[in-house]
Amino acid sequence: MVTLDDLKTPKTNTWCPGCGNFGILMAFKKALIELGLEREEAVLVSGIGCHGKMVNYVNINGFHGIHGRVLPLAAGIKLANPNLIVVGFAGDADQYNEGWGHFTHAVRRNIDMTLIVHDNMVLGLTTGQATSTSQPGFKSKSTPFGVIPPMLNPLAHALVSNGTFVARGFSGDMFHLKNLIVEAVKHRGFAFIDVFQPCVTFNYLNTYDWFRQRVYKLEEEDHDVTDRKKALEKALEWGDRIPIGIFYKKERPTYHDNLPHVKDEKLTKLPTKNVDITSTINEMM
Amino acid sequence: MITNKLSLLVGGEAGAGITRSGFLFAKTCLRGGLYVFGANDYQSLIRGGHNFYTVRADNEEVYSQADTIDLLLALNKETIHLHKDELVSGAGIIYDGDQINITKEELGRNDIKLYPVPMRKTVKELEGPQIMENTVALGAAIALLDCDPELLNSVLRDTFNPKTAELNIEAAKRGYNYIKEHYTDDFGYRLKKTGSAGKHRIFLTGNEAIGLGALNAGCKLYAAYPMTPATSILHFLAPLDREYKMVVIQVESEIAAVNMVAGASYAGVRTMTATSGGGFCLMTEGLGMIGMTETSPVIVLVQRPGPSTGLPTYTAQGDLRFAIHASQGEFPRVVIAPGNVEECFYTTLEAFNLAEKFQIPALIISDKYLAESNGTSEPFDQNRIGIDRGNLITEGAYAGEEEYKRHKFTENGVSPRAMPGTKGAIVRTNADEHNELGYTTEDPQLSTKMADKRFKKLDALTKELENYETVKFYGPEEAEATILAWGSTKGPIREALKILSKEDITVNYLQIVYLTPFPAGKIQRIIQSAKKTIVVENSKTSQLSSLIREHLLTTVDHKILKYDGRPFNPEALSRSIKEVL
Numbered sequence: 001m002v003t004l005d006d007l008k009t010p011k012t013n014t015w016c017p018g019c020g021n022f023g024i025l026m027a028f029k030k031a032l033i034e035l036g037l038e039r040e041e042a043v044l045v046s047g048i049g050c051h052g053k054m055v056n057y058v059n060i061n062g063f064h065g066i067h068g069r070v071l072p073l074a075a076g077i078k079l080a081n082p083n084l085i086v087v088g089f090a091g092d093a094d095q096y097n098e099g100w101g102h103f104t105h106a107v108r109r110n111i112d113m114t115l116i117v118h119d120n121m122v123l124g125l126t127t128g129q130a131t132s133t134s135q136p137g138f139k140s141k142s143t144p145f146g147v148i149p150p151m152l153n154p155l156a157h158a159l160v161s162n163g164t165f166v167a168r169g170f171s172g173d174m175f176h177l178k179n180l181i182v183e184a185v186k187h188r189g190f191a192f193i194d195v196f197q198p199c200v201t202f203n204y205l206n207t208y209d210w211f212r213q214r215v216y217k218l219e220e221e222d223h224d225v226t227d228r229k230k231a232l233e234k235a236l237e238w239g240d241r242i243p244i245g246i247f248y249k250k251e252r253p254t255y256h257d258n259l260p261h262v263k264d265e266k267l268t269k270l271p272t273k274n275v276d277i278t279s280t281i282n283e284m285m
Numbered sequence: 286m287i288t289n290k291l292s293l294l295v296g297g298e299a300g301a302g303i304t305r306s307g308f309l310f311a312k313t314c315l316r317g318g319l320y321v322f323g324a325n326d327y328q329s330l331i332r333g334g335h336n337f338y339t340v341r342a343d344n345e346e347v348y349s350q351a352d353t354i355d356l357l358l359a360l361n362k363e364t365i366h367l368h369k370d371e372l373v374s375g376a377g378i379i380y381d382g383d384q385i386n387i388t389k390e391e392l393g394r395n396d397i398k399l400y401p402v403p404m405r406k407t408v409k410e411l412e413g414p415q416i417m418e419n420t421v422a423l424g425a426a427i428a429l430l431d432c433d434p435e436l437l438n439s440v441l442r443d444t445f446n447p448k449t450a451e452l453n454i455e456a457a458k459r460g461y462n463y464i465k466e467h468y469t470d471d472f473g474y475r476l477k478k479t480g481s482a483g484k485h486r487i488f489l490t491g492n493e494a495i496g497l498g499a500l501n502a503g504c505k506l507y508a509a510y511p512m513t514p515a516t517s518i519l520h521f522l523a524p525l526d527r528e529y530k531m532v533v534i535q536v537e538s539e540i541a542a543v544n545m546v547a548g549a550s551y552a553g554v555r556t557m558t559a560t561s562g563g564g565f566c567l568m569t570e571g572l573g574m575i576g577m578t579e580t581s582p583v584i585v586l587v588q589r590p591g592p593s594t595g596l597p598t599y600t601a602q603g604d605l606r607f608a609i610h611a612s613q614g615e616f617p618r619v620v621i622a623p624g625n626v627e628e629c630f631y632t633t634l635e636a637f638n639l640a641e642k643f644q645i646p647a648l649i650i651s652d653k654y655l656a657e658s659n660g661t662s663e664p665f666d667q668n669r670i671g672i673d674r675g676n677l678i679t680e681g682a683y684a685g686e687e688e689y690k691r692h693k694f695t696e697n698g699v700s701p702r703a704m705p706g707t708k709g710a711i712v713r714t715n716a717d718e719h720n721e722l723g724y725t726t727e728d729p730q731l732s733t734k735m736a737d738k739r740f741k742k743l744d745a746l747t748k749e750l751e752n753y754e755t756v757k758f759y760g761p762e763e764a765e766a767t768i769l770a771w772g773s774t775k776g777p778i779r780e781a782l783k784i785l786s787k788e789d790i791t792v793n794y795l796q797i798v799y800l801t802p803f804p805a806g807k808i809q810r811i812i813q814s815a816k817k818t819i820v821v822e823n824s825k826t827s828q829l830s831s832l833i834r835e836h837l838l839t840t841v842d843h844k845i846l847k848y849d850g851r852p853f854n855p856e857a858l859s860r861s862i863k864e865v866l
Contacts, residue, residue, distance in 0.1 A: 274501050277667060
């Protein structure tokens with residue numbers, strides 16, 4: 001079982017002091033410890049953006065991929081070896097802009113893995129442009145006159161795409177987020193957590209204070225996580241009060257459940273000799 | 286009388302079962318012990334238009350379609366008009382006389398034979414579906430060729446469910462009897478069983494051969510998005526996933542496909558994807574990631590004419606440079622171009638081995654003509670190319686003294702590969718430049734060293750390939766000219782060489798199978814003694830000529846180029862060769 005020390009890496013952290021990513025990093029490490037995993041059992045997959053550096057800061061298996069492609073990359077790993085615990089980390093721009101085309105499909109497919117999106121409502125690493133979760137009117141280098149379209153709502157999308165675990169966390173509440181990650185990893189199926197993560201350098205609007213004044217916990221309000229309609233209602237809630245916690249959780253067969261021939265099989269247990277294809281060749285005579 | 290030498294064309298509207306009936310006829314010839322080549326020509330539509338399938342059958346090996354037609358099965362009138370100029374003198378046309386009114390005068394061809402057969406009426410009598418009209422035509426063709434009807438029946442039985450098979454056998458029988466009862470035995474072509482009759486040889490497309498190669502190589506995950514003409518690999522593998530205990534998955538895009546196979550490869554399986562030019566455009570960013578992360582999927586690029594959507598159901602060789610250079614930055618890769626179905630099978634096995642041994646992406650480049658044409662082969666040798674997974678830690682645990690380093694510096698650049706999940710090994714890789722452990726780096730010295738490490742693998746790969754058949758030579762040592770070509774042009778070129786040798790014109794042919802790394806030394810040895818060099822290529826700009834120029838500082842003497850979406854025809858190609866001699 002891992003300890004915080006085991007998870008340390010030699011890399012110097014280059015996130016801005018006070019970055020919301022620190023809360024996610026610590027929550028994830030603590031979740032790994034609580035889950036009692038060995039370092040070799042888990043794979044961290046990340047995309048491009050400030051969040052992508054997660055691979056450098058957690059000493060477990062890792063694949064730092066390209067912008068927007070965390071989901072198919074992680075799915076490939078899980079399909080190849082279902083024994084691995086696969087956790088994907090993406091940024092809001094990474095997942096909701098460049099990688100949006102994969103999101104609905106990953107949710108529908110329900111491969112047993114976790115996606116954690118660092119949602120700071122701005123592009124950080126490219127030095128401050130608007131993203132699809134930026135609020136209308138948000139002024140940035142790329143939107144000096146304010147963002148025009150309404151915000152993308154990832155939770156509502158996950159719910160209408162038949163998501164089986166849909167949650168939102170806040171990196172300013174590390175303990176709560178850790179619990180969400182533990183639940184997400186334990187969930188049989190595709191678990192999705194959108195995490196509010198203040199960008200202290202480029203998002204002047206959605207600050208720690210801004211979030212603290214608004215977020216409230218669903219579990220403190222007697223929310224029924226098996227009620228999809230109610231979950232959707234909560235996902236649409238935005239303004240003075242913004243819910244965090246598990247919106248919806250319900251099991252349905254995973255992608256692997258529908259592949260009985262490889263269900264309990266690591267595809268990596270490969271033949272070292274040529275596979276006999278006689279029966280298929282004979283079909284061609 | 287010409288026995289066992291036939292070129293047949295079946296044509297009609299899309300949706301009329303043209304490809305299927307051409308294939309059934311071809312398989313009948315195969316089981317009669319003949320060598321067969323089958324090629325389809327279809328448009329990007331579901332109903333209407335004009336589709337055709339050509340079958341060439343011969344006692345001797347055949348490598349491509351013929352330029353001319355001996356027997357035409359016309360399922361609509363348009364087919365007759367479109368192909369009448371390809372008919373040889375003495376050719377026959379089988380058609381439904383109740384539906385199509387045609388005379389030799391109208392065709393301006395007094396030298397052909399018309400064989401009207403009541404197809405629709407026969408199908409109605411049998412209360413079968415209209416699509417079965419082509420089976421009546423097949424039965425008629427078998428009768429005209431005086432071929433054993435049981436050969437066709439056996440193929441029908443193996444193709445359809447028992448009830449449908451019996452109905453089709455009856456339809457074929459009625460077509461057969463109609464010819465025997467209504468026409469004198471005056472058709473000049475015959476098909477007779479040979480000593481090789483029975484189930485001995487296989488008849489398959491290039492795409493199926495690649496699929497078979499992947500199965501034989503132990504490919505365990507195939508991810509793809511449908512795109513003609515690569516789709517039939519997906520169609521081939523999808524129903525076999527249970528039997529071969531693999532995952533075959535249709536994903537949301539080619540971007541998803543390439544990333545999924547990269548992930549699966551990192552996790553430790555042999556994995557493959559396939560697409561055509563447009564889809565390969567979407568894969569290029571992922572391809573660079575594969576180069577950087579030293580993962581090893583096999584990527585099949587089945588070309589069609591471009592740019593953009595181009596001619597989606599036709600053939601071309603315009604993506605060669607694209608395959609060689611695609612992606613951001615520089616990294617080693619292997620690009621292999623099989624020329625026939627046999628090579629599709631064996632080079633796929635080679636691709637899997639090379640990809641894993643050198644931890645690089647392996648690209649197989651083919652085209653619509655090779656991918657969807659059927660060729661005859663002896664059953665493949667399933668053990669000729671074994672499985673070599675390279676420096677892979679397959680034991681349950683990593684027992685090294687130092688911390689496991691996924692991108693460890695080694696003499697030949699290849700780092701020992703552990704799969705994530707291996708006890709004692711943390712397997713980290715990175716699309717960013719990274720150190721040996723896979724952590725991101727921006728250090729100039731380390732970046733240089735890492736790029737050098739990746740390119741050391743190219744040296745090792747190049748050395749390894751010295752023992753591979755990276756080029757193939759055909760024809761006499763001494764010749765008036767040497768043809769240089771790659772990929773699917775192989776069939777028509779070998780046929781053209783046969784035609785030329787009958788006219789005592791000696792031309793030899795160097796097929797370049799491996800395009801990256803470019804086998805410059807082997808090509809140089811042939812070129813330096815060639816009297817004249819001719820590049821034959823299905824492209825506008827002749828990318829092979831430019832590669833030869835780049836690597837050998839030599840300009841080829843002549844280029845024979847075709848870029849109308851259609852493959853070369855052997856007779857026409859032999860004439861083009863003579864023109865430049």
